[in-house]
Amino acid sequence: MIDIDSMIVSLRLAWLKRIFSENGGTWKSYLCYLLERFGGLFFINCNYDLKDYPKFSQFYYELLSWWTHFRNTFDSERNWCYIIWNSKEIRIGNKPVYYKKYFKSGILFVKDLLFHLNIEESFNCVTRKLSKTNLLMWAGLRHSIPINLKLETPQNSPAPTPILKIKNNTFDVTEKKSRDYYNLLISNKAQFPNATINLRSEFHLSIDQLKQVFILPHSVAFEPYVKAFQYKILNSILFTNVKLHKIGFKESNLCSFCETVPETLHHLLFLCSHSRLFWSNFECYWLSLTNDRIQLSLQDVVVGIISSQNSSLLNLLNFFIIIGKLYLWDCRRDQRYPDLQRFKVRLKMKYEIERFISLKNNNDNFFKKKWIFFF
Numbered sequence: 001m002i003d004i005d006s007m008i009v010s011l012r013l014a015w016l017k018r019i020f021s022e023n024g025g026t027w028k029s030y031l032c033y034l035l036e037r038f039g040g041l042f043f044i045n046c047n048y049d050l051k052d053y054p055k056f057s058q059f060y061y062e063l064l065s066w067w068t069h070f071r072n073t074f075d076s077e078r079n080w081c082y083i084i085w086n087s088k089e090i091r092i093g094n095k096p097v098y099y100k101k102y103f104k105s106g107i108l109f110v111k112d113l114l115f116h117l118n119i120e121e122s123f124n125c126v127t128r129k130l131s132k133t134n135l136l137m138w139a140g141l142r143h144s145i146p147i148n149l150k151l152e153t154p155q156n157s158p159a160p161t162p163i164l165k166i167k168n169n170t171f172d173v174t175e176k177k178s179r180d181y182y183n184l185l186i187s188n189k190a191q192f193p194n195a196t197i198n199l200r201s202e203f204h205l206s207i208d209q210l211k212q213v214f215i216l217p218h219s220v221a222f223e224p225y226v227k228a229f230q231y232k233i234l235n236s237i238l239f240t241n242v243k244l245h246k247i248g249f250k251e252s253n254l255c256s257f258c259e260t261v262p263e264t265l266h267h268l269l270f271l272c273s274h275s276r277l278f279w280s281n282f283e284c285y286w287l288s289l290t291n292d293r294i295q296l297s298l299q300d301v302v303v304g305i306i307s308s309q310n311s312s313l314l315n316l317l318n319f320f321i322i323i324g325k326l327y328l329w330d331c332r333r334d335q336r337y338p339d340l341q342r343f344k345v346r347l348k349m350k351y352e353i354e355r356f357i358s359l360k361n362n363n364d365n366f367f368k369k370k371w372i373f374f375f
């Protein structure tokens with residue numbers, strides 16, 4: 001299925017090929033006119049912030065803003081950060097700078113300001129190629145360069161052409177078509193969401209384990225509602241009292257059960273004394289059902305138990321854990337303490353629902369295999 005947003009952006013970015021091509025055209029004259037005061041088409045190479053510039057037409061505004069976003073996301077070399085002109089990071093009087101004479105003399109990158117020499121020596125050097133300038137202008141420009149750009153500036157910056165380095169390959173916009181942009185944009189959309197960075201570091205998960213964590217709800221649950229609930233946990237988007245308090249929706253951020261500790265997701269699902277008691281009863285119930293002794297950790301409860309072996313027993317346990325969390329979440333909403341007997345009723349309901357779905361989908365075998373310990 002085509003991703004419409006990415007397609008629209010790709011079609012617009014593919015205009016860069018036409019813009020940088022040798023061929024002229026009235027449409028291009030208009031863009032060149034708009035950018036004339038800022039270095040012409042060279043502006044597109046710069047580290048600009050569109051807020052600093054007069055309003056462009058919507059077409060060019062979107063093109064220029066999507067281009068910076070694309071470049072920020074994919075380019076690993078980021079040489080454009082070190083271009084002096086029109087840079088949002090290099091400002092004089094809180095405005096980006098563009099000195100046409102300097103630019104025409106080939107002064108483009110931070111390294112061209114000769115920071116390895118002192119101010120007089122560098123000025124003497126520069127006046128050899130730039131006749132009409134003064135020390136004040138030169139010193140002011142050098143002074144405006146942030147320290148991080150001075151320290152990190154690459155010594156061999158290539159000419160500022162619209163060429164990026166993406167995944168160790170050269171990405172030359174003068175050759176790229178909308179399909180090339182689209183493939184990259186789509187590959188980025190298929191990445192793990194941002195919340196998974198926290199998930200990985202909290203539970204020390206490898207990329208493979210993280211993949212398993214995200215596949216798990218699909219392989220153990222039938223109902224979309226159940227799967228969606230687990231994804232909300234993984235993406236940390238359930239509105240606990242800590243979050244509701246932060247947005248001014250609740251006066252207190254304390255736990256709905258114990259009312260003594262801030263209600264974070266981990267506290268509610270596992271660390272709270274009421275939740276701990278629930279999981280301890282859950283472990284006893286599981287033992288009586290399957291003869292399998294377990295001791296659940298915070299990680300087991302939050303992301304599930306991941307294993308390289310696909311076992312029916314483990315799948316059922318992971319499913320029960322998700323239903324257990326759903327049950328805790330409903331208890332929170334209904335303002336009652338968790339109770340194992342009610343949880344068992346909930347499981348029985350799930351059993352009936354899944355039996356119904358499997359009969360409807362002619363998937364009886366899968367159902368029986370999954371629930372074998374429950375008969």
Ligand SMILES: [Zn+2]
Pocket residue numbers: 255256257258259260261267268271272273274
């Ligand atoms: Zn609590």
